[in-house]
Amino acid sequence: MIQTNASPTLDGLFRRILARKPDAPALLDPLNKQRITGQQPKRLTFTQADRAISALSAHFIESGLPANSVIAVQLPNTIEFALTVLAAHRAGLIVALLPLLWRQAELTVALNRTGARAIVTTSKVDGVSHADLAMNAAAEAFSIRHVCGFGADLPEGMASLDHALSIESTTSRAVTQDGRKAAVISFDVTADGFRPVPRTHLNLIAGGLALSLESDMPQGTTVMSAFAPSSFAGLTSSLVIWLLSGGTLALHHPFDSDVLEQQINEHCCDTLIAPAQLALRLPEIDMSSRLPTLRNVIGLWRAPEQVASSAAWPSQRARLTDIYLFGEAGLFGARRTAADGAPAPILPGPHRAPRETPGSSIAGEVFLTPKATLGLRGPMVTVSAYAPAPPPSDSLIAQPPRDYVDTDYAARLDRTTGAICITAPPSGIMAVGGYRFLSQDLQEWARRLGQGALLTALPDRLSGHRLAGRAQDNARAREALGELGLNPLMVEAFRDRANPA
Numbered sequence: 001m002i003q004t005n006a007s008p009t010l011d012g013l014f015r016r017i018l019a020r021k022p023d024a025p026a027l028l029d030p031l032n033k034q035r036i037t038g039q040q041p042k043r044l045t046f047t048q049a050d051r052a053i054s055a056l057s058a059h060f061i062e063s064g065l066p067a068n069s070v071i072a073v074q075l076p077n078t079i080e081f082a083l084t085v086l087a088a089h090r091a092g093l094i095v096a097l098l099p100l101l102w103r104q105a106e107l108t109v110a111l112n113r114t115g116a117r118a119i120v121t122t123s124k125v126d127g128v129s130h131a132d133l134a135m136n137a138a139a140e141a142f143s144i145r146h147v148c149g150f151g152a153d154l155p156e157g158m159a160s161l162d163h164a165l166s167i168e169s170t171t172s173r174a175v176t177q178d179g180r181k182a183a184v185i186s187f188d189v190t191a192d193g194f195r196p197v198p199r200t201h202l203n204l205i206a207g208g209l210a211l212s213l214e215s216d217m218p219q220g221t222t223v224m225s226a227f228a229p230s231s232f233a234g235l236t237s238s239l240v241i242w243l244l245s246g247g248t249l250a251l252h253h254p255f256d257s258d259v260l261e262q263q264i265n266e267h268c269c270d271t272l273i274a275p276a277q278l279a280l281r282l283p284e285i286d287m288s289s290r291l292p293t294l295r296n297v298i299g300l301w302r303a304p305e306q307v308a309s310s311a312a313w314p315s316q317r318a319r320l321t322d323i324y325l326f327g328e329a330g331l332f333g334a335r336r337t338a339a340d341g342a343p344a345p346i347l348p349g350p351h352r353a354p355r356e357t358p359g360s361s362i363a364g365e366v367f368l369t370p371k372a373t374l375g376l377r378g379p380m381v382t383v384s385a386y387a388p389a390p391p392p393s394d395s396l397i398a399q400p401p402r403d404y405v406d407t408d409y410a411a412r413l414d415r416t417t418g419a420i421c422i423t424a425p426p427s428g429i430m431a432v433g434g435y436r437f438l439s440q441d442l443q444e445w446a447r448r449l450g451q452g453a454l455l456t457a458l459p460d461r462l463s464g465h466r467l468a469g470r471a472q473d474n475a476r477a478r479e480a481l482g483e484l485g486l487n488p489l490m491v492e493a494f495r496d497r498a499n500p501a
Helices: 010-020 033-037 046-062 079-090 104-114 130-139 161-167 201-215 232-245 257-265 439-448 469-485
Strands: 024-026 043-045 070-073 094-097 118-122 144-151 183-188 191-199 222-225 248-251 271-275 296-301 317-326 331-335 349-353 359-367 374-378 405-413 420-424 429-430 435-438 456-460 462-468
Touching: 010 046, 010 201, 010 232, 010 257, 024 046, 024 079, 024 349, 033 429, 043 046, 046 161, 070 079, 070 104, 079 094, 079 232, 079 248, 094 104, 104 130, 104 191, 104 435, 118 130, 130 144, 183 201, 183 232, 191 201, 201 232, 201 296, 201 317, 201 331, 201 349, 201 359, 222 232, 222 257, 232 248, 232 296, 232 317, 232 331, 331 359, 359 405
Parallel strands: 024 248, 070 094, 070 118, 094 183, 118 144, 222 248, 222 271, 271 296, 296 317, 429 462
Antiparallel strands: 024 043, 183 191, 317 331, 349 359, 359 374, 374 405, 405 420, 429 435, 456 462
């Protein structure tokens, strides 16, 4: 008899840790969760987390969600997110990650494009009623059959997941643990428009390994994640990296610097994962004395073209690893090892994890495409999701399949070092407040403001761009965005045009 071993899944990784250390701390909520969602912060061991995951999984099964159906999740960076994703996988479901700042228009498009059968949210986040948003979007999505949420004061028709957790039902069903099965769907914006990007468990694990191995994260460590978990990078830098390390995951809902410092010290965090521009500010606060346990910082760059010109990392006590993000296409990392703290050069070809260790595993490949843009290959890259439309041709001969994803980031080779220099983001795309938009959509928003109004995208080191308008245009800007069904908080702020800083 030939026995085959199924490839690992995220739930399989969790069960392995559970078997080794059931009473170890697993998940730690943000200390200011009461302000964010109105709920008290929780701390769960692996045994407690397993019971919660099983209860949520039972709820999804008892609600009639068939195996391999899509469940959409829009949750803040709290333990409910990790529990929901693992519960969905335990029930054999595929998770669609919905960014927290999306509103009804974006939610409806995403739900319809994925054929989602259910949506999970929470009652309120930072004073915004996400429960009402989910109900309104579900009413416009024909495939939605079940809407559920955490928290109090849920609208009529929304099932309470807090109630499901209190029941702790044992309903289950047989699910094949196969890492090649679809696990999540995230959403990207490219020059060709809105794209759902599916990934398997193996794709996710490959992304998590690229992060953990390059940063040399120790096993069993306490990781502080301060990056929104609504994307491929957000998921791998929190949930996946935690499961690979087998330690404790502490969560911070971005962003409160005082609370973050308190959490790092209270939980004795060894590793911090945060947006890179925020991570680079840490040396300004004297990390050695104020964050004595911190030894490892992982900075995620939403605008990878800014890495080469970024400030040097002066700290010798904590190491910094730069993670280059290319929308939902993929990522790679490079730890800063130079004596002057400068970013590591990125050479074309296969890159290993860790990058400078001979014989280490190949994490992916970076190269220049014939268009002088950056291309990605590797086990985390979903090539089919970015396949270009077939060119119009009378030929009956099929075009050869593309085995890479073109990120559309302009790049060139440095003549002296041979390193790849990323010079510009994709044409026609703007990142505002960490979210990607088509330039034509921003122009449509500006048009809605009326004649004589100003709405300009200004460069911003933290979030790529921000939208700036004259003070007298702010009310019209918010009204116009509301008419489009979009979220006015997606723009970082509307500031006086004369004083955009």
